[in-house]
Amino acid sequence: xxxxxxxxxxxxxxxxxxxxxxxxxxxxxxxxxxxxxxxxxxxxxxxxxxxxxxxxxxxxxxxxxxxxxxxxxxxxxxxxxxxxxxxxxxxxxxxxxxxxxxxxxxxxxxxxxx
Amino acid sequence: xxxxxxxxxxxxxxxxxxxxxxxxxxxxxxxxxxxxxxxxxxxxxxxxxxxxxxxxxxxxxxxxxxxxxxxxxxxxxxxxxxxxxxxxxxxxxxxxxxxxxxxxxxxxxxxxxxxxxxxxxxxxxxxxxxxxxxxxxxxxxxxxxxxxxxxxxxxxxxxxxxxxxxxxxxxxxxxxxxxxxxxxxxxxxxxxxxxxxxxxxxxxxxxxxxxxxxxxxxxxxxxxxxxxxxxxxxxxxxxxxxxxxxxxxx
Numbered sequence: 206x207x208x209x210x211x212x213x214x215x216x217x218x219x220x221x222x223x224x225x226x227x228x229x230x231x232x233x234x235x236x237x238x239x240x241x242x243x244x245x246x247x248x249x250x251x252x253x254x255x256x257x258x259x260x261x262x263x264x265x266x267x268x269x270x271x272x273x274x275x276x277x278x279x280x281x282x283x284x285x286x287x288x289x290x291x292x293x294x295x296x297x298x299x300x301x302x303x304x305x306x307x308x309x310x311x312x313x314x315x316x317x318x319x
Numbered sequence: 320x321x322x323x324x325x326x327x328x329x330x331x332x333x334x335x336x337x338x339x340x341x342x343x344x345x346x347x348x349x350x351x352x353x354x355x356x357x358x359x360x361x362x363x364x365x366x367x368x369x370x371x372x373x374x375x376x377x378x379x380x381x382x383x384x385x386x387x388x389x390x391x392x393x394x395x396x397x398x399x400x401x402x403x404x405x406x407x408x409x410x411x412x413x414x415x416x417x418x419x420x421x422x423x424x425x426x427x428x429x430x431x432x433x434x435x436x437x438x439x440x441x442x443x444x445x446x447x448x449x450x451x452x453x454x455x456x457x458x459x460x461x462x463x464x465x466x467x468x469x470x471x472x473x474x475x476x477x478x479x480x481x482x483x484x485x486x487x488x489x490x491x492x493x494x495x496x497x498x499x500x501x502x503x504x505x506x507x508x509x510x511x512x513x514x515x516x517x518x519x520x521x522x523x524x525x526x527x528x529x530x531x532x533x534x535x536x537x538x539x540x541x542x543x544x545x546x547x548x549x550x551x552x553x554x555x556x557x558x559x560x561x562x563x564x565x566x567x568x569x
Contacts, residue, residue, distance in 0.1 A: 266512075269479075274483060316419075319434055319435055
């Protein structure tokens, strides 16, 4: 997590909160997510993008982040692989994959203690 | 067997008490005999009395509006303060509910916790209680009151925290609760994840099926029967030791 107050992307300066989340969700773009990830030394792969897109879709539909068990279930279905476990998500983001996907998806830090 | 005693004789009394269970707290690695959820802030005296009567060591978890009881000014004069001084009762609070209501420093001896930890205590209890039958491990949550939007949000969080730990649940709406929720489309949308992802079985009274913005796949998974509410009511009136499942009225 970058934790900086501002991130520059495509010639724009975009404000971040203390936890590195966008202050204004409408600033989000895919290139901004790539930039945020690269600041943490991470190159987003298709697997990262699957999770980010899933979190964005879930947030848009329900107004909350998904539970990790929901994301795992969706990933199993998407990959047609019932053996997938939470390890698959932790390999993508080793420190709280849903929260990190929320950050890169442009959403605030989840306001709950789940 | 694990069971809950429900005290919901009127609108303000909603503690959930798990007795004869043991749990390991993630905070102090303590083995608890009783775990109690305080969801409403009133009335204080019956809640304190119920907590005082718990088999100890006991954990009392403050959630939702009940965290207001832990404000420094209010707590100073509260009977909860005496209880917190007892060595075998731990008072903890939901950090999210606390933060939403202004946060600040909690009273001395009252410790931050999470909803996930709360359910983890219960889950640990199931596993550690040799008398527990896996068939009993269903949490029944009856919704029978009007709540404001934040109230609905925090009940959903309580449910999602249990779902995160794969705890099976049956959620039953009474008519008044369902009518109340329909005033908040954002909450309706949020609660739909329970059925979309099979996180819980949701029921509400017959004739109350006009789910706003409903979709066919959701409707097909939601039971329209009111049997869970009947079961909850039955459990609620039983004496301690008789209920076959955990039940909670909110």
